[in-house]
Amino acid sequence: MKLNKFKKLALAAGISALAFSAHAEDVIKVGVLHSLSGTMAISETTLKDTVLMMIDEQNKKGGVLGKKLEAVVVDPASDWPLFAEKARELISKEKVSAIFGCWTSVSRKSVLPVVEELNGILFYPVQYEGEESSRNVFYTGAAPNQQAIPAVDYLLKQGVKRWALVGTDYVYPRTANKILEAYLKSKGFTDKDIFISYTPFGHSDWQSIVADIKKFGTAGKKTAVVSTINGDANVPFYKELSNQGIKAKDIPVVAFSVGEEELTGIDTTPLVGHLAAWNYFESVDADDNDDFIEKWHAYTKNENRVTNDPMEATYIGFNMWVKAVEKAGTTDSDAVRDALIGVSVKNLSGSYATMMPNHHITKPVFIGEIQDNGQFEIVDKTPDTVVADEWSDYLSGSKDLIADWRKPLSCGNFNVKTGKCGGSK
Template identity: 30%
Template structure:
């Protein structure tokens, strides 16, 4: 494949695959903004070895087929070898064979279900051992052992619910219900599920609903008159972006596990949040997907500066094992699995549309995407 950046002084070209339209654009738009911010910062500092970093962005429209189509377009027509993008696991799995066949490098800044490895993907979002384990332990101890699982109907929610179900059962708990809704689910689709929760009285509703449907789930919960102090919705996917869309009053009191919240108390994070709001508006909030999309571009840039080659076979070995002071804290690309050693935090949404962090790990949690450290029952 010809590399259009081979000429000295020509821009380094990378691809961005995040949706500005469609059902998951509420979160993908924030990932796109974070990527743009990082690229602008790199260029303002002189680029990489004196060469500008230039992004080519296509909008997949939240369509799995669109992600595959545009990944091929980037790599074949545009000659790009590095792509930052994808939110849903379905979109990642659509792009995976493209980057493997054409030897590209996909940087994936989203939590996911684990149980995957590709030498052509750098995973910068949380794996289940970095969110599900701590969250399930806290919920079992604090609220009880009866879990009702609600998810969007695709790969990530089904696999994540399989993991959380095993963690709950290993601790002596029970899954009293497991239901799935379409990605375009409306508030009316959640009403029968809320009636079922009213009858079963679970200790916790565990949500792996994504996109616009998240708003409808939490609004249906509020309409049903449930109390998050007694039976909260706990999630891995509900960020500051979704809380903003549903309204802080609707989201208040519910729980999310994530490596990062806007409320992380550090100078590095406060400076990052300030730059993000200055660039995209004071009403914008950061979130875990924003933060991963941001720091992964900077890790890429550091590796590229050392290799001076954007070809995957040169770049990837330099990426593996690299560390970075991210807004969440010090993180490392784990050289054993291409995933990232991240922090684990639990947050409760407050009336301002943010999260109050009430627990966090003492050190970054090593990536364990196959849950090797948590028993064969989970695997």
């Protein structure tokens, strides 16, 4: 009797294992690596939902290569080392074919050695500081010349003469501001024209810093704030600007990390007239954008859910991945990476995004002015899409570098002066 019972258990286990194996062969797993808790959840939760919507939509079309897509969602909880741990879990244990994730550069930097070691693929959907091009990362957010530089150019046209560069204390704001400082000095500005300040993630007491900005702006020259403040620290920052009577007409703020999602649920009245620079706004007038917004509202069952730039970057990256997998006829990382270069898909503003050999995409640039309804009125845009400059022309150690992942070069930091792969030396 006991032997019979043992045989039944073994048979059940065997059937279960076969069923699991069959399921694994019938699906393609996709990793979703975004903070659903902690200081960055305010921004990243929406990107998780975006990937799930895209997977759902693709499955209704029949999936990819005849297989259904299955999302594997993890929560790195705004904990930068945990991003690496979760990425390793997604690639090694869950066997995902690609990861869509990260927001901050510090989280991307944490994941980078993992995806390179395990030969994974990461789609990174947020603006960043540049100075990087990895074989295993596809950057669908903006490089500095696709956001920060055009934003400064817009302010220059408005007659701005003094610059307050204010950011969260981590790699993206520090490197972006290093580039902006060099760019401004190339335009004739000096140290006395530039004010720089950094604060920790989640910073809430802005009284003294805003007072310093206010004082800096009283020198009789038009002053602007260039903000690389990330996450939920933006809410008290803008509140303090209002508390101290700083209006957009006096000292405009142009932000690189404040979009429609961050404005949801706060009183935008004191923010009206301040600016943001992105490659997409929900207010873009285009049929593809209207369709995307309609699908988003239907998927979330919430007409009040807004769209934003990193969502569009996620949308573009996902569609590029699908197209590359179908082109390669496999989810093999090496084949998909090669297939991705040169892939073009529609963006949401009426043009196309193309994946370039440096693993960055072409993007239009928009300057938007905050309205009292939490949306942006587009006040300026580039005449065409902009090719990303992954290595800045304004930093001495970078200006001679390019990235080209096509064979035979296959290099992320090729020095055009020395003819060698490996950087500035």
